[in-house]
Amino acid sequence: MAAPVIATVLTLVVGSLLFATLGYDPLVTLQAFFIAPLNSLNGLSEWLLKASPLILIACGLAVGFRANVWNIGAEGQLIVGAIAACGVGLFYPNPESPILLPLMFLAGACGGMAWAAIPAFLRARMNTNEILVTLMLTYIATLLLSWLVHGPWRDPAGFNYPQTALLSAAAMFEPFDYAYRLNASVFITVVAVFLMWLFTDRSFLGYKMSVSGAAPLAARYAGFRESSAVWIGLLAGGAAAGVAGMAEVAGPLGQLSPQISPGYGFAAIIVAFIGRLNAFGIVLGGLLMSLLFLGGEAVQMNLGLSAALTRIFQGILLFFLLAADFFIFYRLRRIPEHA
């Protein structure tokens, strides 16, 4: 568990150096980036609101990563999940129906899984690299969303803005308190974390998938089928991302627009790694990553710094995490010269 902590500290150090070179007081900036956003109830609500999709998606992705199934396209699966859920929310005949929200939940999960099923089928049956297919499908999902909100699903009463009509109240999660945006969808994430823990730590199937990832030859010898690891890995990630998309559209967004995610799908990959692909680590990783998003927004608003800093920090954090592993798995020692 030491590596994530070391990586976080080193990221902060590099962050302060970066701020100092840009001519900002590092302490003031770090305070504005990492502490000020959590100083209010609203800040805490936003923190959990953003951590929730990150943790949810990372749990799904980690199931695949454990088996060496590289789903890099959670962003696309999130978008398709959001589209499917919003479609149900907009076009279900009775907008007040109490089953609307559960239906949207199913639609989101199915949408994400359908988008992930394409690379799963291609990898399992056609031997096609899933990294590239999941990524290409992310670009396609973005274009699909853009087409829908500019074309057939555009709100006729929306002054020509590229967005859908707002969802009805029954199609949205109710916030705990109308002053803040945090809503009941965080419980979905809590359940997902528990399920992920059950699957990876307590189920034979989860064990088989870990073996497939760690020792493919041993897994084949034991008769574990690689194709089932591929299917489960990708569908778990797709379902989680799709549900996260649903929770976004039925939560803080309330409608579709051309950009519905600040990159949760990509950031969740990092969260999965920071969390060491295990459920409780992912919770901590998600909280940290969410803080990076909040901090980026905060320094953009208050200090006029670019929100692109968030992605820089994400990259640096992952760099340090990977490097820190080296010092944990290998011990350095001095070798006498040509003894």
Place this chain on the structure above:
Amino acid sequence: MDLFIAIFTGTIIAATPLIFAALGELVVEKSGVLNLGIEGMMLIGAAFAFWAVIAGLPMPVAIIAGALGGAAASLLFGVLALTFLTNQYAAGLALAIFGSGVSAFLGRNFGSAPIDALDRMSIPFLSDIPVVGPMFFRFDPMVYFAIVMFFVISWFLYRTKGGLILRTIGESPETAHAIGYPVIRIRYLAVLFGGLMAGLAGAYLSVAYTPLWVENMTAGKGWISLALVVFATWRPLRVLLGAWLFGGMTILQLQGQALGIAVPSELLSALPYLATIVVLVIISQNRQMLALHFPASLAKPFRPAT
């Protein structure tokens, strides 16, 4: 005829960044290293080159700045993957995310004004030949440089001892190490070369292809370059042909949008991504062909025994 010439030249130009990036990645992968971070290195290269142009530096310097930016970024990956023996998928992804952040951060003050694009050459006499002249002899110098790089890399990989050593390392680093070749050092050089080429690709995008700063202007071209290497089954000539195929796809969909074909523009924009998937599926069918030229140690960390 004019339309044909426009499509032909457009294809060659659109293929140029793909040729740079994919040929660079080919060399990296031939040494047994998988750098998924092309998209990030291209974006950094694009930002560096654009920055240099705005700062008033001459065009060749700007392009070199882009290449060096890409190389510097690749070094980050190299340290992680080669010295710290990390998972190369994860290190490459980190580079892709980091690069897009750095690029957007550098570009925050670039404004939206276009710059003077890299000038096209008119090769004397040849460019005056009807049809052939405009088709082949009126490109900017980088287009020709990309073709030159294709010949240089093909020659290096298959006709020089250095290329043989590089390919040996990609097949079996243990063997190369046992013979006495500095595996890690040579892999570093390959990674740096890949970074230079990705930086050139990015520079070409920002100072020649669309001489205008747009955040994330690569729009997946780095990832498509990765797919091209697989599509090419790790052979240079096929990288070139693949790049032209994708360049053609890009231009056809742009022409389609310009002609106002009754299809949503998003569908046309999605064509290059769809084509990438289709092409990957077709190529993956032929496992024998893939295995034949696939560098056997690809993406496997290597630590020389002491």
